[in-house]
Amino acid sequence: MIFGKHINRYYRRYALWLLVGLAALFTVDYLQLEVPNLYQLVINGMNNGVVTVDGVELAFDMDFLLDRICMPMVGIILAIVVGRFVWRVAIFGSAAWMEEDLRNRMFAHAEKLSQEYYQVNKVGNLMSLFTNDLDTLQECFGWGFMQFFDALMLGTLAIWKMWRMDALLTVFSMIPMLLLLASATVVGRYMTKKWDYRQECFSKLSDFSQESFSGISVIKAFVKEGKELWAFEKLNRVNEEANIDVTKISVLFRILVTAFVESVVCVILGYGGYLVYRGSFNAGQLMEFIGYFNSVIWPIMAVSELIDMHSRGKASLKRVSELLDAEVAVKDREGVRELKDARGGIEFRNLTFRYPDGEYDCLEDISFRIAPGESIGLVGKTGCGKTTLVDLILRTYNVPDGTLFLDGQDVNTLSIRSVRAACAYVPQDNFLFSDTIGNNISFGIKGQTLDAVIRAARLSDVDDDISGFRKGYDTMLGERGVTVSGGQKQRISIARALLRDAPILILDDSVSAVDASTEQTILDNLSQSRAGKTTILIAHRISTVEKLDKVLFMDEGRIAGFGPHAELCRTNPAYRKMVDLQRLEEEGATQNA
Numbered sequence: 001m002i003f004g005k006h007i008n009r010y011y012r013r014y015a016l017w018l019l020v021g022l023a024a025l026f027t028v029d030y031l032q033l034e035v036p037n038l039y040q041l042v043i044n045g046m047n048n049g050v051v052t053v054d055g056v057e058l059a060f061d062m063d064f065l066l067d068r069i070c071m072p073m074v075g076i077i078l079a080i081v082v083g084r085f086v087w088r089v090a091i092f093g094s095a096a097w098m099e100e101d102l103r104n105r106m107f108a109h110a111e112k113l114s115q116e117y118y119q120v121n122k123v124g125n126l127m128s129l130f131t132n133d134l135d136t137l138q139e140c141f142g143w144g145f146m147q148f149f150d151a152l153m154l155g156t157l158a159i160w161k162m163w164r165m166d167a168l169l170t171v172f173s174m175i176p177m178l179l180l181l182a183s184a185t186v187v188g189r190y191m192t193k194k195w196d197y198r199q200e201c202f203s204k205l206s207d208f209s210q211e212s213f214s215g216i217s218v219i220k221a222f223v224k225e226g227k228e229l230w231a232f233e234k235l236n237r238v239n240e241e242a243n244i245d246v247t248k249i250s251v252l253f254r255i256l257v258t259a260f261v262e263s264v265v266c267v268i269l270g271y272g273g274y275l276v277y278r279g280s281f282n283a284g285q286l287m288e289f290i291g292y293f294n295s296v297i298w299p300i301m302a303v304s305e306l307i308d309m310h311s312r313g314k315a316s317l318k319r320v321s322e323l324l325d326a327e328v329a330v331k332d333r334e335g336v337r338e339l340k341d342a343r344g345g346i347e348f349r350n351l352t353f354r355y356p357d358g359e360y361d362c363l364e365d366i367s368f369r370i371a372p373g374e375s376i377g378l379v380g381k382t383g384c385g386k387t388t389l390v391d392l393i394l395r396t397y398n399v400p401d402g403t404l405f406l407d408g409q410d411v412n413t414l415s416i417r418s419v420r421a422a423c424a425y426v427p428q429d430n431f432l433f434s435d436t437i438g439n440n441i442s443f444g445i446k447g448q449t450l451d452a453v454i455r456a457a458r459l460s461d462v463d464d465d466i467s468g469f470r471k472g473y474d475t476m477l478g479e480r481g482v483t484v485s486g487g488q489k490q491r492i493s494i495a496r497a498l499l500r501d502a503p504i505l506i507l508d509d510s511v512s513a514v515d516a517s518t519e520q521t522i523l524d525n526l527s528q529s530r531a532g533k534t535t536i537l538i539a540h541r542i543s544t545v546e547k548l549d550k551v552l553f554m555d556e557g558r559i560a561g562f563g564p565h566a567e568l569c570r571t572n573p574a575y576r577k578m579v580d581l582q583r584l585e586e587e588g589a590t591q592n593a
Contacts, residue, residue, distance in 0.1 A: 002140040002313040006102070010141065014094035021090030022149055028083040029154040031076045033161060036291025038069055044284035054236060087146065099134055101461035106130065114329040115396055116356050124206030129323055132202060133316035140313030147302040147309075155299030158292045164338045165289050166275065166575055172267050173293060180260040180300060182326050187253050191311035194249060198242040199315055205239045208232060232584025250308055260296050268293060329356065330398055339414045343372035343407050344503040344534030346393060351403035353392065362388050363557045370550075372407070372503075375527070375535040377545020377565075380554035386538045387428060389554075393536075395419050424497035426510040430489045432481030435444050437466055438473035440481075441495045448499060456499040459525040461518050462491035486513040495520065498529065505535045521545060523574070541578050551575075 011018065037286040045051045045060030051068075057063055101551045106129065131247040171288070172214040212219065212228055219228050268290060275281040281289075345368070353363040363385050370376055378386050392399050393406075395416045404411045411419060432440050441456055453473060457463040465488050481489045497505060505526075511519045526535060539545050546565040553561035553568060553575045561572040568575040 002137065002144060002310060002317055003316050004174040004321060006105075006321055007098075007137070007141065007317065010094070010098040010101070011054045014097060014398070017090045017094045018145065021087040021094070021146070023145065023580070024083045024086035024090065025150055026153050028080050028087065029150065029157060031079055032154070032405040033157050033292065033295060034076055036161075036288045036295075038073060039291055040284035040288035042069060042284075043287050044282060045285060054321075076337060089537050090141045091146050095138045095145075098141050099138040102137065102320070103130060103134055106134075106320065109324055109328075112328045112331070113326055113392075116329060117326055119357075122203075122210075124208070124210040125203040126197065126323070127210070128203045128206050128318055132199065133319050136312050136316040137320065140309055140316075143307050144306060145314065147306050149301035151299035151306070155296055158299075159296040159573070162289060162292045162296075165285060166229065166281070169268065169275070169289065172271055172459055173296075174262050174555075176260045176267075180257060180303075183256065185232040187249065191246070191253075191308060193251055194242070195312045196315035196318070197237075198246050199319060201235075201239040201242040205232075205235045208235050235238040236520045253308065257301055261300065264293065265290075330395060330416065332417075333412060336413055336415045339406060339409070339418040339422055344370075344374075344422075345405075346370040346504070346534065347405040347408075348389075349393070349403050349405070349410070351399065352387065353397070353399065355397070361557060363392075366559060366560050366575050368552060368559060370534060370536070372534060373532045374550060375530070375537070377547040378536060378538040378549040378554065379540070379542060379545060379551060380560070381556075382540075384554045385557045386554055387508055390508060390536060390538065391427075393504070393506065394423055394425060422502055423504040423506060424500040424502035425505075426490075426493045426497045426507045428508045428510075430481070430493040430510070432484075432489055433476050434477060434479050436473065437469075437475050437477060437492060440477065440492060441499055443496055445500055452499060453495075456495040457492075459498050459522075459529050460494035461514075461521045461525070462488060462495060487515075487518070490514060491518075491522070498526075501533075503533055505530060505533065506538075507536070508538045509540065510537075512540065516543075523547070542582050554576075 040052070041051050042065075049060055050057045051064065052058075052062050053068070058068075110126070159170065159174070162173065197589055208231065210233070219225060268286075272281060272286045272289060276283060276286055307507070346368045351363060351366040352361050353366075354361045366389065378389070380386055391397060392404060393411075395411065399411060401412050402410060406414065406419060406422070433443065438450065438453050441453045450473065454463060457466055457473075465484075466473055466475070475483075477483050481492070484492065490510055494507065494510055497507070511522055514522070526537075527547075535548075537545055537548065542565075545551050548565070550563055551561070551565050551568055552559065553572065555574065561568045561575050565573075569579055570576075
């Protein structure tokens with residue numbers, strides 16, 4: 001068994017099922033201990049020709065054998081079969097339900113965690129929580145619960161029956177068992193550390209594998225298959241050694257258990273044989289006592305299994321608890337209201353921002369206003385804070401009070417869900433799911449018709465490409481959309497955002513992978529379809545944003561200019577220099593072509 005604040009609730013939730021399982025388990029254990037008494041009757045009957053039952057001597061004949069031995073044995077076997085079926089369904093079923101609910105809770109909490117959590121915790125490590133660690137917890141909840149109570153009930157009943165037969169022989173039998181429990185406690189603590197290290201090694205191996213598979217094209221392009229294989233072999237060897245260490249300890253402990261058990265059998269045969277010789281016991285009673293002790297062996301073995309299991313479960317529960325206890329850094333405050341009928345007005349007031357783990361401010365004194373329906377271009381050098389700025393609009397990170405407003409309302413007074421629902425976003429890293437193209441485009445809104453999906457694809461100038469595929473919009477994409485080109489991936493992502501028709505559209509360098517003609521087509525379609533709605537377009541090329549209502553020029557986390565393109569060219573030397581340099585580059589590229 002295992003206990004913790006994230007597990008205890010399931011013992012209460014499935015208490016009825018667990019009690020049913022316990023009742024069935026107790027019935028099975030009680031009936032099992034009736035079998036040694038039947039063995040005693042058979043042996044004494046064969047030796048003496050008569051059997052003493054409740055102080056009455058009965059002849060050991062066929063009628064006695066059928067009525068008092070065979071028929072009860074058949075009934076016991078049938079009852080044990082039914083009982084074992086019931087407790088397995090009740091107890092193991094509860095464990096399966098626990099695992100399902102805990103996995104759902106983990107996934108739901110993981111969705112709420114902020115970006116900074118995923119910058120520290122890698123995907124491979126998180127996946128090991130949802131696989132290995134959850135399997136271990138299910139084992140502890142189901143098998144652990146069963147083994148604990150089975151060992152407790154069966155062991156108590158068997159020892160009680162042994163004690164009634166001969167107290168001194170029972171004491172001699174239990175001394176090695178007590179020594180075994182003491183040693184098991186010490187070994188269990190050591191095993192917890194070893195299992196924790198084993199899980200850590202497995203997580204590192206999973207992280208490396210996940211990154212290698214995701215970047216397989218880069219590995220092949222740089223001909224680094226050998227280097228990656230060597231690194232994988234090194235991690236795999238460490239993981240192997242960690243597993244071997246755990247297995248060694250587990251096997252050595254089981255050998256220790258077996259040695260203690262066999263030593264007790266020697267004690268019983270030695271002292272029990274002496275009792276038979278002296279006349280205190282008969283042969284049938286000695287066999288009955290050994291039968292009871294054989295029933296005690298399972299509880300003792302179960303205790304060793306429980307210690308092993310608890311050690312692994314404790315380490316896994318610690319890792320799962322770290323995920324469930326991870327603080328949701330970006331969350332709604334009490335009393336927030338919904339952003340209703342969003343118009344797309346955005347205003348920054350003297351905002352200064354630093355990442356939670358940052359050493360310096362990446363945005364300083366940002367102040368500007370976007371009127372509802374305006375189209376804004378956001379330009380600047382790489383790393384100047386453009387993506388950070390739009391991430392704050394989406395509430396990816398927390399912002400200070402009174403620094404960011406949507407439709408005149410402080411963003412911290414609005415629910416995060418309603419703020420994000422008012423925005424459609426195309427990130428730099430265009431992520432596509434392993435699903436059909438149609439489902440990827442309609443991801444943002446349920447129940448969209450194929451006509452609506454096609455309309456959005458036409459606006460992003462990707463409909464012709466999709467129609468060229470054999471299955472069209474039913475074409476399955478590979479992991480992260482590897483089956484389509486970079487430009488197609490960008491345009492599918494744009495179509496997904498356009499389908500939402502949100503009051504605010506944010507495009508983060510989303511036309512960088514397409515040619516100039518396709519870019520212009522997309523921009524023209526945006527201008528027509530987004531009339532009256534706010535659009536923010538981050539770009540590196542000035543030609544991409546020069547026809548928008550205004551351009552926001554950023555430099556090293558500060559606003560270096562804000563206004564129409566023509567006005568900035570006239571009044572802002574730094575902006576005009578960027579424009580001139582890009583034109584010279586374009587002219588040079590044209591001449592070289």
